Amino acid sequence: MLSKQTINIIKSTVPVLETHGEEITGRFYDLMFQAHPELLNMFNQTNQKKKTQRTALAAAVYAAAANIDQLENIIPVVKMISHKHRSIGVKPEHYPIVGTYLLKAIKDVLGDKATPDIMQAWETAYGVIADAFIGIEKDMYQHAGEQKGGWIDYKRFLILKKTEESKEITSFYLQPADGQSLPPFEAGQYISVRVRIPGSAYTHIRQYSLSDAFHGNVYRISVKKDGVVSTYLHDQLEEGDSIEVSAPAGDFVLNDSSEKPLVLISAGVGITPMMSMLHTAVKQQPERHILFIHAAKNSEHHAFRQETEEVAKDSFAQPVFIYSEPTNDDYKKGIAFCEGRIDKSLINRLVVNPQADYYVCGSEAFMAHMQHLITTELGAPADSIHVERFGPQLSMKAYN
Known part of the structure; x- marks a missing residue:
């Protein structure tokens, strides 16, 4: 529970975050990757190069500050982000790392304006926000692992079939390498695909929607050739090759109990x-x-x-x-x-x-x-x- 003083201090920083948010998050990523280059295995480097990830993080930090007294307002977004975190393998031990370098970035960018009171308030607030993510993601990991046929983290799949659907899109039919049955998914969900591209120092992870109804033993994704990972899938991988896949995730799902058109x-x-x-x-x-x-x-x-x-x-x-x-x-x-x-x-x-x-x-x-x-x-x-x-x-x- 945050004190009234902490809430007031955090809300007072909202205008500063609106002005300097992207500078802070850019500094954050620079600091964190310098200290923990292994985390590059989890981040989309295309988004990093385009600087869209820092823009998104700045928006999230801004929203957390603006709603710090009513965090329930951003729970839907927290859940959406948590699905992504679970699908790529974000764990509780990653949150202290993020917190350390986010606070350092705030201090670096704001300088003397980042008073001890402001830094203490943000450290406390970050702990509360991190705990919310960790709690939601714990339930998601538990569900992914305990459901019939489920698994946690990544599992090796074989490409059973490749089918060209259009000039740009190819479908990949994926089957577990261990021959086990697959857990059901909700229509609209996605899986994360992790690949090791020759010549790249880090693994690459991308999300692809499941493009068919659940059939029990095969997942289908349909990939547009656009970007490093999709080009690798299109040009380098053939039927019989393997990739690593995380369990289905996502909250953009069909409400199949609705009777509306x-x-x-x-x-x-x-x-x-x-x-x-x-x-x-x-x-x-x-x-x-x-x-x-x-x-x-x-x-x-x-x-x-x-x-x-x-x-x-x-x-x-x-x-x-x-x-x-x-x-x-x-x-x-x-x-x-x-x-x-x-x-x-x-x-x-x-x-x-x-x-x-x-x-x-x-x-x-x-x-x-x-x-x-x-x-x-x-x-x-x-x-x-x-x-x-x-x-x-x-x-x-x-x-x-």
Whole structure:
């Protein structure tokens, strides 16, 4: 429990964090990696180079300070981050390391403004926040390990099959190397894949959505060739090769107990968790009305078109495909698609039900635009919209 004095001191630093947050977190990462280079095995180095990770951490620190007297306000975000932590192997022993170098970074950047009272308040507050993460993650590790077929940390999987789904996306069918059964997952969840790329000093970890319903002995991920790890998977690994995988995680999951109409909206590789949701909903709720909206550049870049149509054929699912740059072949083949983008006109034309459950996945800009359209054009309540974010949470507003 934080004292009133500690709370007041932390809240007084909010304006400073808004101004110097990214400088502090940049300094934090520099200090921590210099002292503990082994932690580079757990961090996405692409995000480090792009500096998006420091922006995300700055937003999280800012949110913690602004809500220090009501930490329950950020529990949903804490849980989302905890899923990621569990999936990559963050443990209780890592939190004191983070705390040490975060406090050093605050002192380095703020200098004399970081008075002993401020530093003591932040040390106390960090302990409370760290304990919240550790407690939530303990339960997640316990669940991952104790469920039937479950495991903690990483397990070796074999690539059973590779299938090209589009010009950019390839599916990998993964089976445990030990032949054991797999634990079920919720539609929309992801796994972390850890690989050792030749010539790289550290392991690389990336999250990929499970792109099919749960079948018991095989997981499917569908990977866009974009970045170091995905390029390695596409170009270097073949059927029979192995990778390390963590147990399924994530809170962007289908509510399969809802009887509301279901609207799944995606763009590009954002289709992957939607395929899992589509398969699962049709299987478990065969009479549920589903509108499946997917945007792609054209048929060459459109993954799972045939699979989506097959699933929809004998169900109450309606697929709608939007191509922004259709090819001549797309017209010649006479395949069904809407030309352009998902906009106000299309949403109104589809007469989407404002009382539906909405799930959206794509780029940050795409998801923000969809949220705006759904709430302003359809009048749907904001809490009916669920979005998936794999990259760092960059906006402070997302935590408020």
